[in-house]
Amino acid sequence: xxxxxxxxxxxxxxxxxxxxxxxxxxxxxxxxxxxxxxxxxxxxxxxxxxxxxxxxxxxxxxxxxxxxxxxxxxxxxxxxxxxxxxxxxxxxxxxxxxxxxxxxxxxxxxxxxxxxxxxxxxxxxxxxxxxxxxxxxxxxxxxxxxxxxxxxxxxxxxxxxxxxxxxxxxxxxxxxxxxxxxxxxxxxxxxxxxxxxxxxxxxxxxxxxxxxxxxxx
Amino acid sequence: xxxxxxxxxxxxxxxxxxxxxxxxxxxxxxxxxxxxxxxxxxxxxxxxxxxxxxxxxxxxxxxxxxxxxxxxxxxxxxxxxxxxxxxxxxxxxxxxxxxxxxxxxxxxxxxxxxxxxxxxxxxxxxxxxxxxxxxxxxxxxxxxxxxxx
Numbered sequence: 001x002x003x004x005x006x007x008x009x010x011x012x013x014x015x016x017x018x019x020x021x022x023x024x025x026x027x028x029x030x031x032x033x034x035x036x037x038x039x040x041x042x043x044x045x046x047x048x049x050x051x052x053x054x055x056x057x058x059x060x061x062x063x064x065x066x067x068x069x070x071x072x073x074x075x076x077x078x079x080x081x082x083x084x085x086x087x088x089x090x091x092x093x094x095x096x097x098x099x100x101x102x103x104x105x106x107x108x109x110x111x112x113x114x115x116x117x118x119x120x121x122x123x124x125x126x127x128x129x130x131x132x133x134x135x136x137x138x139x140x141x142x143x144x145x146x147x148x149x150x151x152x153x154x155x156x157x158x159x160x161x162x163x164x165x166x167x168x169x170x171x172x173x174x175x176x177x178x179x180x181x182x183x184x185x186x187x188x189x190x191x192x193x194x195x196x197x198x199x200x201x202x203x204x205x206x207x208x209x210x211x212x213x214x215x216x217x
Numbered sequence: 218x219x220x221x222x223x224x225x226x227x228x229x230x231x232x233x234x235x236x237x238x239x240x241x242x243x244x245x246x247x248x249x250x251x252x253x254x255x256x257x258x259x260x261x262x263x264x265x266x267x268x269x270x271x272x273x274x275x276x277x278x279x280x281x282x283x284x285x286x287x288x289x290x291x292x293x294x295x296x297x298x299x300x301x302x303x304x305x306x307x308x309x310x311x312x313x314x315x316x317x318x319x320x321x322x323x324x325x326x327x328x329x330x331x332x333x334x335x336x337x338x339x340x341x342x343x344x345x346x347x348x349x350x351x352x353x354x355x356x357x358x359x360x361x362x363x364x365x366x
Contacts, residue, residue: 088264089294089321093255096358136258137358168301176298197318201359 044195044203045183045217051190052182054078055154059118059146062131067144069116069154070189077186077212078114082155082162082178084121085133090197091177092137098181099138101204109212112186115141118155120162121175122148158182158191187214245346246273247307252353254324255317255360256333263331265289265322265353266362269313269341277345279305279313284339287327293320307343316362331355 054070061067069080079098083091095117102110117134119125122145125133130143144151148164155162160178168174183193193211195203207217250268257263263286271277280303282289292299305320307313315321322339331337335355342348360366 085259086262087299088257088259088262088323088325089292089299090318092258092264092358093317096255096258100357100359133259136260162297170301172301174298174300176296179297200361200364202361202364 043217044199045207046194046196047216048192048194051185051188051192052158054184054189054191055080055157057118057144057146057150057154059144059150060127062127062134062143064127067142069144072142073114073116073184074189075186076112076114077214078116078184079181079211080116080118080158080184080191081181082118082120082151082160084119084165084175084177085125085129086121086173086175087177094181094197094199095134095137095141097199097201097204099141100201101208102138102140104205105208105212109209110140112212113208116144117141118144118151120148120151120155120177121165121173122146122151123165124173124175183211185214186212193217243274245271245275245277245307245309245343247271247277247343247346247349249341249349249351251362252351253356253360253362254331254337254353256355256358257324257327257331258358260330261325261327263287263324263327264317265324265337265339266315266317267322267351267353268315269307269349271307271309271311271313274309275345276309276311277307277343279307279341280344281342282322282339283342284324284337286324286329286331286337286339288325289339290323290325291315291320292323294318299323304344333357 057069059067081094098115102113119130125145127145130145134141134143152162155178160180162176165173165175179197181195182191184191210217248270252267254263254265282291290301291305293302305313333355337353337355339351339353340348341351
């Protein structure tokens with residue numbers, strides 16, 4: 001009986017080895033796409049050595065009113081993201097992550113925080129379209145639209161490169177979103193922390209209380 | 218009885234070998250996992266993510282996706298720009314991954330707005346393999362597949 005057990009174990013081991021050999025060949029194959037594995041990604045935030053000046057943007061908000069970014073966010077902790085509403089993937093996720101994290105703050109802190117969504121697709125993102133979309137995320141978010149060239153120039157000053165929307169071969173509009181969220185300090189009004197697309201809601205939950213005070217996360 | 222047990226195990230081992238060694242001429246062997254849809258913000262548009270694994274020795278291609286929720290197109294993201302793709306390879310012994318910020322399924326002209334807790338049914342069509350039906354759960358708008366919440 002013992003002999004059999006050993007044999008069985010050996011066979012099991014053999015079968016396991018066979019299977020694992022098979023599995024490893026799958027690993028060494030070259031899948032077209034690989035999940036980006038940011039090992040641990042212990043910190044989502046990048047604190048800049050040389051902070052950005054706040055973009056000098058005067059645009060139109062979701063009520064159709066003029067919005068002077070520098071003037072209206074002066075001395076307030078501010079998060080800015082460049083994206084567009086016809087974006088199913090990263091734009092709503094990024095905005096939802098921030099909005100959900102914001103709800104964990106005290107009411108006073110929530111009222112201090114400015115979350116600004118600047119469209120990269122102003123032709124489709126009218127004040128009304130932006131307003132409708134942002135209402136589904138957080139009505140306190142400021143949505144800005146305006147002349148593309150102005151938006152592009154403003155984005156460039158904070159290291160975000162966007163191209164104007166173009167049509168693909170099927171006539172569908174293809175827009176670009178920024179790849180980073182920039183946090184501006186209430187103390188200096190400078191953009192001092194960046195978040196990439198891999199930042200998740202927990203990162204913002206952890207960091208927002210610090211960003212509110214202009215501290216490094 | 219004594220002899221049967223190891224025999225059965227031999228057989229198991231042999232089957233494992235066949236499943237693996239036969240990969241030269243084996244068909245694509247597809248399975249889908251990690252499917253989810255973040256609850257959309259827009260009432261016309263949503264994204265979906267999943268992983269298609271191919272344990273077979275032959276590659277296959279994802280050619281289209283259909284759903285009763287709306288029109289589905291498949292996109293890759295290159296330099297912060299979404300690009301529609303008509304064919305996505307599912308390599309032999311490899312996988313095709315759709316994940317936030319990368320490849321994604323785009324649902325448009327939604328017939329209803331999916332809510333967290335709903336399930337969206339979709340069908341993946343391939344060049345070689347039979348269509349695969351996927352029940353895609355709708356998660357929160359901030360769902361992180363790495364932490365599962």
